[in-house]
Amino acid sequence: MRVAVIALNTFKEAVRDRILYAILVFALVMLAGSTILVTISVDGEEKIIKDLGLACISIFGLLIATFLGTGLVSKEIEKRTLYTIISKPIHRYQFILGKYLGLVMTLLVNVGVMGLGLIGLAYIWEGTSSVRLLLAVLFIFLELVLVTAIAMLFSAFSSPALSALFTLCLFVAGHLSADLRLFAAQFGGAATKLLAEVLFFLLPNLSRLNLKDQTVHGIAIDGGTMALSVVYAIFYVAALVLAAMAIFQRRDFK
């Protein structure tokens, strides 16, 4: 109940933030503009529309997740708005969970709007089935949910700017870790292999959540693998949120 109150209010904050609308409008314009351009110039190259569109959603989603995520808790501390909230009968972990869920809701709406835009565009230009595309967008959302948790965890103990930097680095690393492991397994020595394995285990395996290639190139996606990916993401997010709660629980608000 109290978690929901915090979450809804966090969502309200995002809804009343003009910058978010600006990003969203910009993303939609980019989406439409690029697909139109492609359709006009490259004859019948439908793959590019989806490719570009999904990349567009991914990037703007990443921006929103990172910048809202890193400010989620640190801004409350910096602006001292949380003094009157933490001193109300609410547990600190409830506050963290509420803030997090509020941002997840915000992301859902944003990714939803962009995703619908892309599906609509794909339909207009190609009249193709959109289930695949919807799935890819859902997985982008899942990835962003994870990125948000990373951003929030970093911001629980460092400045927003540093947190954003760390988050973006981890995003890149998370996409490369699987490749790195493959690479090390083929060419590396024992130590390199071990290091790659450890990194692969610790870093979020974001390439797991990337269905863009399969979607664009129409490669079959195994249902079991997908379900496992979802479970993986949920556990990873839970671990991150719990860590953020643990840090927040012991913090002094000076």
Added chain:
Amino acid sequence: MNAIETEKLGKEYRIGFWRKRICVLSQLDLTVHEGEVFGYLGPNGAGKTTTLKLLTGLLRPTSGKAKVLGRPPGDVVMQQQVGFLPEQPSFYEYLTGRELLNFYGQLVGLDRPTRREQIEGLARQLRIESALDLQLRKYSKGMLQRLGLAQALLNDPRLVLLDEPMSGLDPIGRWEVRDLLLRLKSEGRTVFFSSHIIPDVEMVCDRVGILVGGRLVAQGPIDDILGAQIASIEVTASQVPPEVMAELGYLLVTQSVPRGERLLLTVKDEAALAELLTRLLDCKATIHAIAPHRESLEEYFIRYVQPRETP
């Protein structure tokens, strides 16, 4: 049970690159009885805000312990019965006053009709009715302070903790807050508030604590704290012959102050007064008034605080 009880409560901060320790509060033994208005006085940087943050669970003590309404600070059961106004409160700017109070009302677990009733009632009491539907970014400092008071009272608290509740208010606003504190007391609530402005405290408090440099230097009823201090007595007289006046110098605490025809003579205690009066009557001077002059909290404060470094 006492409303607030601390035992050797202490807080150290670590500052700078070398994480040097600085002690901002040490060995605080504070007792606030239920049903009283307690004024927590101290100059800037004395550690008042630190104490309030320790009591609300925003900070964790480095030593000692505290009990608020018999429970540890930060405990939800305690928070349900406590209202807190932070120093220079800051709220979500994108909400209107009503939305904000509604949000806090939900956090303290009030149902919708109670919320509405409380918000209307408090807005009327604190005179922010007309601003309720305005976004907070348009609020003045004084209005934010009033809104802060309203949010602290939403849950009908048994104990109210206020950090500098009169700051940011104009003279009328200060009067209203004093009134409010007295009303809260008459409703049976305990009020603990910090201030560095003495008249605000003097007028409404049952008891005060005086904090200087992180140490509680006095605690108790104002009369007790001041009663232990030397009082002075003022005598107003006229037609005192100059040669007598010259001899009286040794009895006076300060130089005599001419007030038109009259002279204001200040002596230290009753013995000096007796002697002064004898001499005055002997020389047929007229005595107009004798007024005992108790040391004000302000004088006490200045005397105590001045020799120390105040940041």
